[in-house]
Amino acid sequence: MEIYSATRGLYPHVSVDCVIFGFDGQALKVLLMSRRDEAHNSGYNDYKFPGSLVYANEDLDTAAVRAAHDITGLRDLRLRQFRTFGAPDRASSPRDKRWLENATRQQVGRIVTVGYLTLIKMGEEVRSFGEDYNVAWFDVGDSTVQLAFDHPLILAEALREIRRQVASRPAVVFDLLPPKFTARELRAAYSAIFSRTYDVRNFNKKFIENEPLIVALDEKERNVKHRAARYLRFDRKAYARQLTIDS
Amino acid sequence: MEIYSATRGLYPHVSVDCVIFGFDGQALKVLLMSRRDEAHNSGYNDYKFPGSLVYANEDLDTAAVRAAHDITGLRDLRLRQFRTFGAPDRASSPRDKRWLENATRQQVGRIVTVGYLTLIKMGEEVRSFGEDYNVAWFDVGDSTVQLAFDHPLILAEALREIRRQVASRPAVVFDLLPPKFTARELRAAYSAIFSRTYDVRNFNKKFIENEPLIVALDEKERNVKHRAARYLRFDRKAYARQLTIDS
Structure with missing residues (x-):
């Protein structure tokens, strides 16, 4: 498969890399593309973020989406x-250089890469990919996955940025949950993102009782083995009003 | 004056630009470098952010500091x-291209620039620059200043980022004030950064009374024409503890 269009000139100095985090209700995952060097029989199979050199006439944001x-x-x-x-x-490692020159059909020198980031709720439609795509989800903490280029650094910085965003604007977390969620589900999201466990009582006090935008519903869970928990809801309308007043 | 070292190779595809904001107690300023094209008598004198192409063997952060x-x-x-x-x-405008090729002594094509940002308290030592330096402070809202390249966009995005940082982490603002400050001084900083006025009572309620880390001191202003105001202090120790607990 040709990665690059033969009719569009490349700007071989700058690339984009997309760190796509997903939350499946339990773990924080990251979407990686496998990098096989079949031509050289060197027997490696490592991974990288979905990314691309930018085309000569292409903006950075456009390149990332593409x-x-x-x-x-x-x-x-x-x-x-x-x-x-x-x-x-x-x-510039030999393996990285060879892979790049094979993909681009040209000599490649130094490349500066612009990192892009998103965090999505993994519904059924994005849990797995067909054979058309060379990508799969991995646990963020999976130490058996070998990342190419400086992608270990990019992953670490992306994780730091997501944590920073959630800490300063907790509303991000509610995009990962169903509209009605339990305290347990909220705690699972925080645990996955911050890679830690929480004391249940402290967690509920800090992130639920002290959060005026979380509304307790009358409805409880049904057909669960543990004690049925009350559903909660994040008041998006009040949140949007608050953002408007603040700005 | 030669901008670039003749002994270090340039990487002419990527540059850094530094948006240095300053607060002098009253206005939000930005540090700009004047760009004169004396060789061509074209009679323009516009401004740009302090910046540089990166050298071939240089990291981005290093280039920005340099x-x-x-x-x-x-x-x-x-x-x-x-x-x-x-x-x-x-x-790629003719003026920008000519200026770049004059400064670098080489042909220059597309350049991607990495924007850097800081916000400093303008003490006496940084209020003005000697003749060695081709830079000066300008009011952020000064519409008579013509910016080169895409620097109007860079300025707008930098301003948005600073506002986002202050809104999500108000501690940033206290770095701009003396250790003991009045409500009026705090309001001046917010007014300058957000380019708006505040109702005094609403401001005090929202940003001072609701902020447990602001401590009212016993001491008041002296020798002022208006009614002497009580000094306030931001409790940095408690703030640092809070950050540690949160993380």
């Missing part, structure tokens, strides 16, 4: 820039 | 990346 869509099939991702990575040697 | 220091003389700026700008035509 690369994410071409590689994963996903549309309407709200990809946001979070950091640009430019260590002079970040793509 | 450029800011070389151009302004300022050291120890906490410059942070905030966004990368890469519209294909962002540096």
